[in-house]
Amino acid sequence: MKLKTNLFGRTFQFHDLKAVMAKANEEKSGDQLAGIAAEDAKERMAAKLVLSELTLGDIRDHPLIAPEEDEVSRVIEEAVNERIFAEIRNWSVGELREYLLRQDTGQEQLRRLSRGMTSEMIAAVTKVMSNLDLIQAASKAEIITSCNSTMGQRGVLAGRAQPNHPADSIQGVKASLFEALSYGIGDAVIGVNPVIDTADSVKNLLEATKEAMIKWQIPTQNCVLAHVKTQMRAIRGGAPADLMFQSLAGTEKGNSAFGISVGLLDEAHELIHKEGTGAGPNLWYFETGQGSELSGEAHHGIDQVTLEARCYGLARKYQPFMLNTVVGFIGPEYLYDSRQVIRAGLEDHFMGKLHGLPMGVDVCYTNHMRADQNDMDNLAVLLTAAGVNFIIGVAMADDCMLNYQSTSYHDIATLRETLGRRPAPEFERWLVRMGLMENGRLTPLAGDPSLFMI
Template identity: 50%
Template structure:
């Protein structure tokens, strides 16, 4: 439906709600590449002004991607909870922003509201928010998940220990795992991106991780970040699988580019659930997303990349995941050009996911050809820690030698936990204290001397 706004004696036309959303989006290179961005800052500001006056209910009446053409649209519309939506149903996007920033929108209220919000609603309101608005609202959200520990509680920050190796060498992987555990990392998941993506190789890695976790009784979970079909086959072969991983996107076409659909994700979810390997909960899925994935798959339908990213969270929400991770700067400068755009995108993604009730973490990262550096990542790390991010990455030296990108290190997690008084997952914290790795004040106890249990393992 065409939308028209008169301002300053000029008339501005937007062919539909999707075009208005795109032009209201803060500048990013991916939208320029797609040809949907506003022509200049003035046009962007006018579109944001117009978007603020759009009723939230319009997003239920005007699908950005037609219902009959896209299973993600059908999921969003069919799962919408009108009773949960009722408290804000009368609001415009601008009214919604003001309400979210008020004391009325507290943690319990936002948790109850989440099923009533669509990705398009939360993407729209994010476009008219400053960074501090995104941080403030997200900090009021709490999305808690459980498998062998409890992730997402207020006052806590978890980490994915990422011990990748370019040849999947068991010794190299084990060294990185030991290093990460000594720095209190690994409570979100010990997750490996395999260099060789076949069922036999994946099963070997799963068995290795399971042996480590079981032998040392670590209250955490493992995951090999392989395609969901490989994970299903590994489960069928009896591999000790904790979490099933998959990259997901916000349109049916983009998901088909990943070789998946909603039915396949349900099959993976059900397979992992059947194992009942969790001890304190059964959230068994780990999803990764990233702004620009739909455009790179030519599945964007002329919609801006940030709105499509929010739609990916509706896919995630359907399967009650343990972890959802926006790999914010990984795709490259074609989609997020520099540190400024990466910082904005990371905060948007976290905000949108949390409002939708998704357990959001962030891979605070950049590629070597982006106009960004580690100072930019320090800023995003600190801001996301303030906003209550569920988890970040922990990688030796912040340099992934297998995927060849820059992210956050084991030390970075210690920094943000110390500065912002964040703790690991409660069960993992107790294990760290029992292993004499940390004390109750989060101080590392490991110096030159390894804990006795690990010394024994390393003895010839």
């Protein structure tokens, strides 16, 4: 495995694959904080050149975390289709990039290719792609999933209604939900982040959202984004949960910091299929985000893009209905400014799609980052062009419970109208019945939540 190159009149020698992967990353404050980033643009370009010439076999033969030491590595390794991998093991990372961008490489080729790759291979090719490359390649992937409804069809942009409330007030949650519905948002999921992580509180929120779904015959799914153990207790107590939720990290140690393991996820997987209220077959909702492993001191010296890819390698074991990266939520320690957030959003979306996952993005930032709402508008447009399955909607783009900035319900409606996207098919038919949409466009009734306050 060649880890040296001459560039700009200098010789660049990298210690191991882990160093090449880290230094080939686009600039990320998280990698700098971890002490693994490239020293300058010249070293970054040298690392990209070295990485582009490594083969997929080189990457698999030199695991960043050995499978015997990490259960996420084992999940990723065990999922590889050996016949497909044998066909591509001698491809260089650069050749993989060229294949992904070829005009005659379509979604079926991507779907098959995905089964023969590890997450580290997907992370590697991401590092040698431009933003436009990431958009072009991801736009080829159509990942359709089904719970009570379906989403992911080409031309569909779904939205998660996130009607959070700082005191878990059922009345407050419903008020925000009704605004979302009035703008045609909620086809991905009605997903509430609870303040109170108890089984009783989770059950109350699930019952309230399910009650609204039944009353108005809304073709969607509900979820409360509590810890998976709390959801399991609530479901065993009779709570009507369509989807099971959990945040994921890319290492076993990182997941331990979240209080989860593969064994626990397996148990929750069995429970939601036996006692959940979703029709399925896809019954999971996962969230990720670059930097979580570093914040938990569980990164093993690996860069945050590669760790994010490993989250997706774990997620695909459970065939989720939806998955999103909360791209700018953690803060400037990991993604410093709008340029880094936009790059990370495009990277994460591409890597999720190449894993065969129904990828969404929470287009968001915290108030202490060097970013603003215009930057989020830009990222939302880029992701819509890239074929993102869904994005998050919160009232006025300002989450009053989690205290961060995202995209609003009417932002998603505007993206659909401007870029020719539609809601999920069943949900659009419901919107037409409710008088909120006609011929793919919102009617004058849209944006008036009083429609549901009877």
